[in-house]
Amino acid sequence: MSNEELSQIFTRIADLLEIKGENRFKVLAYRRASESIRSYPDDVSSLSQEELVDIPGIGQALAEKIVEYSQSGQLKFLNKLEKEVPPTLLELLEVPGIGPKRINLFWKSLGVTTLDELEEAARSGKLINLPGMGEKSTARILAGIQALRLKKKRYPIHEAETIAQEWKERISQVEGVQYIEIAGSLRRMCPTIGDIDLVGSAESSLKVMDFFVSQPEVVEVLSQGDFKSSIRLINGVEVQLWLQPKEKFGSLLQFVTGSKNHNVRLRELANKQGLSLSERGFVTNDLKEIFCEEESKVYSTLGLAFIPPELREDRGEIEAAAKNNLPNLIQREDLVCDLHLHSEWSDGKHSLREMANAAMNSGLKLIALTDHSSSAPTSREEDKLTIEDISKRTQAIRELQDEMKDKLIILNGIEVEILLDGRLDFPDKVLEAFDLVIASIHLGLDQTPKQLTKRLLSAIQNPLVDMIGHPGGKGLFASGAQELDWQRIFAASNKYNTILEINSNPLHLFLDDIHARQAARSGVLLAINSDAHTTSNISQIKYGLGIGRRAWLTPENVLNASEPNEVLEWINNRRAKSAGR
C-alpha cells in the first residue's frame, strides 16, 4: 500500500477524533503523523516497527497501527472509531464556517449526521436555539452549504497566478500602498491553489481594505477587518488580503506564505529560544518587540539560513537550515535546454521555425522538437505524424538547424506512445534515427496500476528510450499515479539510465514534488520540460521548475540544467552503453 493511502487513513482518524471531542493534541499527533508519512521518501509499509519510530511524529502507538494496517489491511482502532462516530459527519467538515465543535453539537443534540440533514435542520430553525448559535450563524451555515455545492475545489496554478497578478497590480495603484506581494500556496508554487493570499502594507490600511472589498467582481465579503479581509469573486475564487504596518511586512509575508506546518515548527523553535513569533514579529520574554520588515530577518533571528518558499512544507527544511545545509536549489537560469516541445507536425499550434525562434528568444540554447507518434490520442486525424511524414520532418529540422546553427541547437526528437502492451508505437528502425526519444503514456490510462507500471517498466528498459514523458500519465495529479510501483520504476530508471520527466504543463505537473524528490534521492536523473504546444507556453517551464524546487532538486539532478554540449555528450554516452546491452 502507498504512503498516500496510509496518510489518508491517519487524517481520517484525526478528523473523527476531533468530532468526537478527543484531546486536541492527540488529534494533532495524528495529523502530524499523516503529513510525515505522506512526504516520507520510502515506502512506509515496508518498514519494521523499530524503523517506524525513527520517523518524526511516529511513536510506539502509531508504529503499531502502521504495522497492523500494512499486514492486514485493517485497523481495529479505526473500525471501532467509525462505530462511535458516523463517518458521514466528515463531509460536514467541508462546509466553510463550521468545524468539529459545531458538528459535534449538531450531532449530539439533534442527531444530524449528513449534509442534507444539516441543511434541513438549518432551514427548519432547529439550529438557532442551540448554545452559541443564532440567526446569523444559521444563515452562514446555509450559505456555506450552498458554497460547498458550487465550489470548484482547487484551481490550477496558472489560473490562480493570472488572477493574483491582476489583483496585485490593481492594489498597488491605491494611494499610500508601500508593499504588496502574492503569498500563500501560490508563492510556494503548489500545483493547485485553494484561495489567493495577498499581503501588503499601506499608510492607511482602512483605505486599502475599503478599496479591496468594493471592487466590481466581489460578490460576497466573507470578512472585513483592519488586518485581514476576505472576498469571493464572481468566478468563485476567494481572495484574502492581509495588511500590517511597513516595519512588520516581512513577518507578515513569512507568515502568510506558510505552510501552516512550517510556521508551527518555526514558532516552536522560537519558543525554545525564549521568543514568541507571530505575523507581527517576535516578542521576547521581557516583552520587547523585534520587527522584521525583511522576510529574511525572521529566519536569521532564529539562527536559520533563509528558506526558499518552495521548501516550506516541514519536510526537513528547518533542520537543514539550522545546519546551513539547504540544497543549492535549481533556478530558472539553470534551465538552458528544453527537451520536449511540439510543432504543427503533430498537435502543436506553431511551425518548427516559430517554435525554434521563440525558444531562442526566451534564452534557450538547445531544444528537442518531439512531436507525437501517430497513435497518441491527443492528435486530431490531420495532426497525426505518420511514418511517411518523418523523413520530410527530419529534413525540415536539419535545414532549420543549419540555418540557426550558431544560435540554437535543435534536436530531432519524438514523443512515442507506449502502447497498451508496453511496446512502442514506431518500429525500432524508425526510432533509431531520432536524436532523442521520449516515451509517454496517453492511451489506456484507465488500466490498473499494475498494468501501467508494467508498461512504464517495459519502456524504461527499452534501449531506444532516453526519457519517460510525464511518468504516471496526464491530468492534474495524474489520477491513480500515486498507486504505481514507484520503487520499481525508480530502480529501473537508475539501472537503465533512463530519464524521468517533470512535465511543466500546469494541468499535468507530474512527476509531483514528492515523487520527484524520491526519484532524485534514489539517484534517478530528471528533466524539467515545458511540453510546449505553442510558442507562448514555452514559458510554462516555470511551473515545472516550481515542482523541481519543491522536490529539493539541484542542477545536478536535472539533465537540461546542463550546457548543450554536456546534454549531447550524455545522450551519446547513454546510447553507446545501450548499444552494448
Next chain:
DNA sequence: GCCGTTTTCGGCCCGACTGTTTTCAGTCG
C-alpha cells in the same frame, strides 16, 4: 499521541475575525 541541550511528565503556535456574548468560543490560516 509525541517528545526531551532544564523534563520520562507536562507541555504541545499564535492572532484575526465573527457572532453571541458581556468576556468568550469557534473557525480559519
